[in-house]
Amino acid sequence: MVKSVPEWLNSSIWSTPNPSSDDRLQRYATKPSEETLTLKPDPIPPPQRPDKAAIAVPTPHEKAPPQHADKAPIPVSTSHEKTPPSSVEEPETLDSNANLSPEDVDRRARFFSELSRKVIDLRELRRLGSQGIPDCAGLRPTIWKLLLGYLPNDRDMWANELAKKRSQYALFREELLLNPDTEIAEQIDRDVKRTHPDMHFFSGDSALARSNQEALKNILLIFAKLNPGIRYVQGMNEVLAPLFYVFQNDPDEKSAAHAEADAFFCFVELLSGFRDHFCQQLDNSVVGIRSTITKLSQLLREHDEELWRHLEVTTKVNPQFYAFRWITLLLTQEFNFADSLHIWDTLLSDPDGPLETLLRICCAMLILIRRRLLAGDFTSNLKLLQNYPSANISHLLYVADKLRARARARAHSSV
Template structure:
């Protein structure tokens, strides 16, 4: 369906349209029960002129859009589309909207006006572009012209940002939310990018390898439970852990509890990857009694619909499985 992304210059309008349509569908489905994401009070104007910088041809485009998104949905849509354009090796994968949602929510609801990343880090713009390009550097091997093209674009974009920097600094932290969320989204995915690359699924750094690490962690800390799950009842950890890991537990808990978990996930000095595996392992151990009493069907249902739990206790249990972990 999608052309090989080993050369960013091979992408055409059709591929871009398919990605944007998928992003639009997923953004619409992001926490539909929360007023923040889909509130009618913030519906964007139906017709509006938008300005885009065409990466391929290096000129500005004026496009009249018809939008039925809330303002917050539209901001998330912008972030995901820009990320996909700047990262041809990953582009957009279903579920990225769920990872972006907590970041954008926190920045948009920040009451402290001086917390904007733009205000704290004047050199953020070049760093942001560099991080975005670095995510897809493997796609440029043997294609030096593509590297030069993107570097020229980056420099041009940075100069354009300098022209409006005085106006940008007048905005509050909330008004910086879209840019700040984009920076943190790029930073977060730089550590989890291999989980979203299908070509790496069976490699030593792909998602299956990560799931195997979770299996080994459970075997180390609770051999009896590991044996019952994977040997006796033959519950393959991919059946439940794939979603846990790729979506960073955003679908296993309510939004408030997800934010609590992410506080630990993003602040642990060992890094979010190792912390995530410890939390996942703790989730299994906390329901071990029910799992040991269950068969394949009941255990799979339990793990695909994880029960309500005390998040502070979960994080404490996770901290006992390895290095220091904030609770």
């Protein structure tokens, strides 16, 4: 008897027909005129789509144990500046109270207090997480799992839920990795090897990097087989990477040993909110990527019409040429890795889902460099936006939150 795919993974949201090819990321990175030929090219190559034949889930047999990856220290960000790839070093372990302000110590205490409850108040956890999660004692991996709905808010249910999900993933590995689609497998392999080439955790020929690359490939292959409507699209590896990194670096060795399984289910949950951005045939629909980019344009016009007019009317910088990558890859390519994790803390903490917060952050990114943009022409502005400058992430998130407060105040005053 063929074991059915869990209902939540067999949802119609994954059933959109799959086109044979899609040059999504390259379309919006391509320069529209000769004057931009000297600009830095978008580092993400065009995605390739596999054929759209559905793959049935084979009959399960014995459970296969999950793969264990080598351990790595929890990262610490000591600077908000992006480090050139040629000089990037692995972050040091952050597990002490050194250089912490009283406010930071208090925030840690609030997180630990909330997580110690029998039934965790997710509303309070989201409020705390929206300001960033401290890099200590496994807070982020546990909180991300809660925010993504992978862990229930009742702590007494954790052991049972984790056992079920991890057992299910072991079956997926056993059944779906036996005969992977060669074309998809080769593309995933190429993309995974290009994931964060500046980090030893993901890149290189060490046992650690090889093990982590194998885990990423497994997750993406299984996802592609379980979701024949969307399968694998280039760029998914970049969205998966932060999840796996955070879970694999959990100081709780038992949890870290199941990072692959945990990252898979959290990846599915996260991508469900952005799934339509990866479907080319939905580009012009109300849920497609162009509609989302239009929302960003409207948001900028609402908060800074002068900047919007200069970009889109005067210099004719189409937001698709920079915002496509910002949105589809959830800003993983615009900032250094540690800062990206901080941004994701805020994205995942939004009770309405990460998209609205993502658009506000993107709008704040434009506003923070408005002077340079207002002084620039088409070529210089496009180059600046495709290679966003170093930023203070805490200030960026502060500005994004102010945009939310301003929008709410306007809505309230109009009632």
